[in-house]
Amino acid sequence: MDTLFSLAHGFTVATQPVNLLVAFIGCFVGTVIGALPGIGPVNGIAILIPLAFSLDLSPVSALILLTSVYYGSMFGGRIASILLNIPGDSSAVVTCIDGFPMAKKGLAADALAISAISSFAGGTLATIGLTVLAPTLAMAAIHFGPREYFALYVMAIVIVGGIATGNPAKTLVAGLLGLAIGTVGIDPATGIPRFTFGAYELYEGIDFVIVAIGLFAISEFLVYIEQRRSGPVEQVPVGRRSTALRRLTYPATSLRAGLLGFVIGVLPGAGATLASFMGYALEKRVSDKDGTFGKGDPRGVAAPEAADNAAAGGSLVPMLTLGVPGSGTTAIMLGMLVTLNVQPGPLLFQQQPEIVWGLVAALYVSNVILLVLNIPLVGLFAKLLTVPPHYLMPGVVTVSFLGVYSVNQNSFDLLMMVGFGVFGYLLRKLGIPLVPVVLGIILGTPMEQSLRRAMAASGGDVWTLLESPLALALHAVTACMILVAIVREARRRHGEAAAARGA
């Protein structure tokens, strides 16, 4: 009952005109960001953060803006997948498999409607899950001390390496590099400048906004130059919907994939892309009796879309309740909240419930806005895809500069952003993932604080970190993830060696 009461209060926050406006703008911009290949949710949100600061939005409005962008980008990603066979962002890769064949058959409008409805179902399901699960988890987390938090942070950094694809050593080193970058600046506890090389611009540390925009947006541009496609891409026309709207829903598919997506989203390190792949795989196993998947089966469009939207909602659970983000996007949101002096975690639910519940209520609202935006206006978003990228991409670069410039109004930050852009490009080429770097930068300060608090309480005894049962359990999970990563790495090596022999 408490939850319903809080949620009702949340709706009074979410329906304030400014928050409705912000949600609407966020949904629209998010859909555009999702739809355009080359701007994903992470860099889209990173670019928008400084703008949210400059507009002096209240924390709850800023959070509503960013989460509606996040939800919107999950909706938008499918448009390019279906019409161009090019995913708008990485979580829409699987949508191409059945979406584009459907479009080829002249069912583009149907595929877009099915995926919008399924996205709505997945997103709403996840928001309900968030409503139910978040207060419970926050209640449990209220007793967490520095040791438990330290264990959680270690887990957040390591677990990405256990789950993500690619070389686990590289994923782990990416997280550690992020933590190392996070130590630059004046140590808050003692006032000693660390790793600043005497440059006073570095005394306040490296702003995560600069790193995130550089790593994602600028490096994306450098990658784009290299992968430039020759000539315009053929776009399938949207056409007219052939069936009545109510016959375009696949409730069983959306429910299955949505639940799976939500669970994957809650787990740290996984996120929307993995969810969309697993949602598709599950649906294929359950429903593909006649081998229609991959040839334009509508359920193959509905499943990944429900799953990735649900994962986006699920990933907000650990960020809000524990203050430990599990994905790049939620890490950036956490960074923004900390900059606005809001510390997510169990205390937030007690001290500033209007932020938590205002956000949750706004998510219900955003989902409805997105559904309404995406069914009739899909033609407009499809039009955007016809703008040649050589006009769009420089525009994105300009907005990146604008955003970073608005933080401190100096050239040093801009140069640093370009530097991180080149760094991010090199990391990408080397197969070192960028998300753990950002995660590390944002988690570095709280992780170090919790470590030092725990150790100070015990007078410098390292073993104190393991003396709480819960912390021990969390470290055990982390150790298991490291083992999984080692086994995966050994198998990967083995597979590569076998492939080399076979070739």
Added chain:
Amino acid sequence: MSDRIVGVLLALFAGWYGWEAGSYSVGFGDPMGPALFPEALAPPIGLLGLYLALRPDPEPEWSSGRYLLAQLATVAALVAYALLLQPLGFILATLLLVACLTAMLGARLPQALMGGAATSLGFFALFDWFLGIPLPPGLAFGG
């Protein structure tokens, strides 16, 4: 080979990072001083670096020829933009940057200039006038 170089660089970085961290101490005997956390980070970075140096992944495909040139030109343009934004002002600097990038990506020069003008004026109107985020006016409006 790239991975080996990166691995060695990471190991060297870890060594320097840990050593540098060791020099951060405070007089008043704080056992959990500013050195603790960085010193804890350095060994795993170093070990992972060594692992990469010994067991590298297959070589990535580095860009070459005109793509590499285009990338270098882009970085140069971005650096120039970062330095010129304040002296030239947003409108002029952005016009030049967007025109250069657009032309490099394959548009004709008049089109690129049009694109640059549209982008810079459009963003200036949106951000400075409409959203009230101050941008450097520079030469275009007499400083």
